[in-house]
Amino acid sequence: xxxxxxxxxxxQRLVLIVFTVLVVSFGxxxxxxxxxxxxxxxxxxxxTALQILLHQYGLDQPIPVQYWNFLKGLVHGNLGVSLYIRxxxxxxLVLRELSVSAMLGGAALIVTIGLGITFGVLAAVRQxxxxxxxxxxxxxxxxxxxxxxxxxxxxxIFGQWxxxxxxxxxxxxxxxxxxxxxxxxxxxxAIALGFYTSGxxxxxxxxxxxxxxxxxxxxxxxxxxxxxxxxxIRHALRNALVPVTSILGPTVIGIITGSVVIENIFGIxxxxxxxxxxxxxxxxxxxxxxxxxxxxxxxxxNLTVDLVYTxxxxxxxx
Amino acid sequence: xxxxxxxxxxxxxxxxxxxxxxxxxRDGVRRLRxxxxxxxxxxxxxxxALVCLLSLFWTPYxxxxxxxxVTYALPTGAHxxxxxxxxxxxxxxxxxxSQVSLAVGLATAFIVLVIGVALGLVAGYFxxxxxxxxxxxxxxxxxxxxxxxxxxxxxLLGPSLINxxxxxxxxxxxDMARLARGxxxxxxxxxxxxxxxxxxxxxxxxVFGHIMPNALGPIIVQATFVIPAAILTAAFLTFLxxxxxxxxxxxxxxxxxxxxxxxxxFDPYILLWPAxxxxxxxxxxxxxGDGLRDAFDPRQKR
Numbered sequence: 184x185x186x187x188x189x190x191x192x193x194x195q196r197l198v199l200i201v202f203t204v205l206v207v208s209f210g211x212x213x214x215x216x217x218x219x220x221x222x223x224x225x226x227x228x229x230x231t232a233l234q235i236l237l238h239q240y241g242l243d244q245p246i247p248v249q250y251w252n253f254l255k256g257l258v259h260g261n262l263g264v265s266l267y268i269r270x271x272x273x274x275x276l277v278l279r280e281l282s283v284s285a286m287l288g289g290a291a292l293i294v295t296i297g298l299g300i301t302f303g304v305l306a307a308v309r310q311x312x313x314x315x316x317x318x319x320x321x322x323x324x325x326x327x328x329x330x331x332x333x334x335x336x337x338x339x340i341f342g343q344w345x346x347x348x349x350x351x352x353x354x355x356x357x358x359x360x361x362x363x364x365x366x367x368x369x370x371x372x373a374i375a376l377g378f379y380t381s382g383x384x385x386x387x388x389x390x391x392x393x394x395x396x397x398x399x400x401x402x403x404x405x406x407x408x409x410x411x412x413x414x415x416i417r418h419a420l421r422n423a424l425v426p427v428t429s430i431l432g433p434t435v436i437g438i439i440t441g442s443v444v445i446e447n448i449f450g451i452x453x454x455x456x457x458x459x460x461x462x463x464x465x466x467x468x469x470x471x472x473x474x475x476x477x478x479x480x481x482x483x484x485n486l487t488v489d490l491v492y493t494x495x496x497x498x499x500x501x
Numbered sequence: 502x503x504x505x506x507x508x509x510x511x512x513x514x515x516x517x518x519x520x521x522x523x524x525x526x527r528d529g530v531r532r533l534r535x536x537x538x539x540x541x542x543x544x545x546x547x548x549x550a551l552v553c554l555l556s557l558f559w560t561p562y563x564x565x566x567x568x569x570x571v572t573y574a575l576p577t578g579a580h581x582x583x584x585x586x587x588x589x590x591x592x593x594x595x596x597x598x599s600q601v602s603l604a605v606g607l608a609t610a611f612i613v614l615v616i617g618v619a620l621g622l623v624a625g626y627f628x629x630x631x632x633x634x635x636x637x638x639x640x641x642x643x644x645x646x647x648x649x650x651x652x653x654x655x656x657l658l659g660p661s662l663i664n665x666x667x668x669x670x671x672x673x674x675x676d677m678a679r680l681a682r683g684x685x686x687x688x689x690x691x692x693x694x695x696x697x698x699x700x701x702x703x704x705x706x707x708v709f710g711h712i713m714p715n716a717l718g719p720i721i722v723q724a725t726f727v728i729p730a731a732i733l734t735a736a737f738l739t740f741l742x743x744x745x746x747x748x749x750x751x752x753x754x755x756x757x758x759x760x761x762x763x764x765x766x767f768d769p770y771i772l773l774w775p776a777x778x779x780x781x782x783x784x785x786x787x788x789x790g791d792g793l794r795d796a797f798d799p800r801q802k803r
Binding site: 199200202203206207210211214215217218323324326327328329331332335336338339436439440443444447448458459462463474477478481482485 | 740763
């Protein structure tokens with residue numbers, strides 16, 4: 184499977200990822216450092232005291248020099264220190280938040296793929312019946328309704344109306360407990376996050392199932408007396424999944440982007456919450472660090488999806 | 502279709518069947534009309550546009566006037582949608598909020614159309630180094646989460662409606678460029694382009710005079726999907742607090758203002774109305790876009 188061509192392809196993609204990370208981090212670096220005000224606005228320090236602080240954190244140097252220092256740190260896996268909570272190292276902080284976000288994103292991905300493929304297959308098998316119409320409508324609702332609306336509805340239903348019934352298991356008005364939350368606390372954010380992208384997966388799965396079902400080998404499988412369930416799952420779905428893989432990239436990006444909003448609603452201590460807070464707090468180093476991590480993450484997510492593509496469809500070679 | 506059957510000259514009230522030759526556009530419009538869902542969506546969007554126009558001149562109360570009624574007032578006869586946390590009339594604010602959504606949606610679609618189509622067609626027509634450069638830029642933009650770039654741009658440019666539009670356009674042009682590039686790649690090989698080239702037409706004339714009109718169908722369909730996507734991104738931005746500066750009403754910001762009172766459990770309506778308005782509007786744009794695609798691009802029909 185790992186032919187020479189594939190290795191060259193992976194190499195090219197890695198170069199593109201590195202290039203993207205450089206461009207993105209420099210762009211963000213330039214943006215945050217040209218913002219009005221400085222990192223220590225909230226401290227109300229002026230004059231010499233401010234100059235000393237700026238010098239201490241290297242913020243008085245020209246931007247290219249600062250960026251060069253940032254790159255030197257990045258190569259060693261050191262993203263610098265926070266300017267808001269002074270001297271807090273960013274790398275461990277961001278990695279912990281990344282693990283929280285990854286857990287949320289992973290749960291959302293399971294929701295998205297599970298819902299999307301199930302709905303898509305059911306809709307295709309029952310084409311032009313009420314099942315089909317219902318499921319395709321749910322799919323359109325899925326990618327039309329903003330995730331914060333789904334999340335708010337969830338809070339309203341589970342947190343308010345059912346609160347007395349479930350005795351706090353679904354009590355959402357409070358931010359979640361601990362770093363990773365409990366499974367009950369995770370479920371609603373994951374569903375709110377995954378529902379949006381599941382609509383597109385439903386759509387594509389349905390379309391490609393409809394195409395595959397009409398093919399001759401499906402008729403052959405039926406003709407030799409296989410059970411319908413086995414024909415659908417083992418013969419049709421397997422081939423219908425190829426186009427579905429192609430939108431996994433945008434799906435993952437959608438989940439990463441959506442997690443920024445969801446984490447802020449539910450008070451989840453992840454990367455997305457940190458991103459928004461760091462901007463409001465003028466914590467330049469954290470903003471740049473989080474952005475860099477996002478760029479790396481998306482680069483590798485896309486690369487993984489493209490490689491999964493070759494596994495599912497061996498005809499594709501790079 | 503080996504043999505051509507003789508066409509019987511059927512006559513009916515509207516004339517002969519053979520005489521009924523319609524253009525692609527009229528055929529598309531007719532198919533669009535038969536799609537009830539798309540029609541309903543179109544009617545809703547027209548009503549929304551009227552409400553938006555109306556709100557420019559008249560609202561039941563002044564949308565930004567604090568204390569028109571008791572704070573957190575539930576819906577009553579005088580205030581059919583209730584009041585928000587500062588005692589502002591929710592209906593008036595909902596009406597005014599449509600301005601931001603429609604402005605962002607339409608303006609972004611226009612900018613994306615211009616930038617994406619120009620870059621895509623040029624890349625697809627010239628290929629080679631130009632294509633490589635434009636494709637590299639596209640790939641870099643695909644490599645970052647659009648919402649975060651929009652946030653960064655928005656923070657850089659400062660809070661205003663124009664800057665929201667710029668930020669969203671800057672992160673939303675890639676799909677359009679890719680579509681236009683694909684169209685240009687396939688159309689440039691057709692005979693009439695060769696004819697135009699041998700007739701001495703300049704590259705600009707070929708790209709924008711010959712290729713663009715023939716690629717317009719899928720491009721317009723794609724543009725109708727840019728509108729809901731832009732409204733959605735704008736709602737996310739304003740919901741996170743990167744929106745039009747207060748006190749201007751917009752649906753995303755209204756929803757985020759309503760979140761505390763929903764979580765506190767005393768007034769879900771402040772959040773409910775903008776959430777419903779946003780959802781229905783996005784649904785309508787998506788249904789209309791689906792109808793448009795099915796009508797004008799039947800090959801893509803699901």
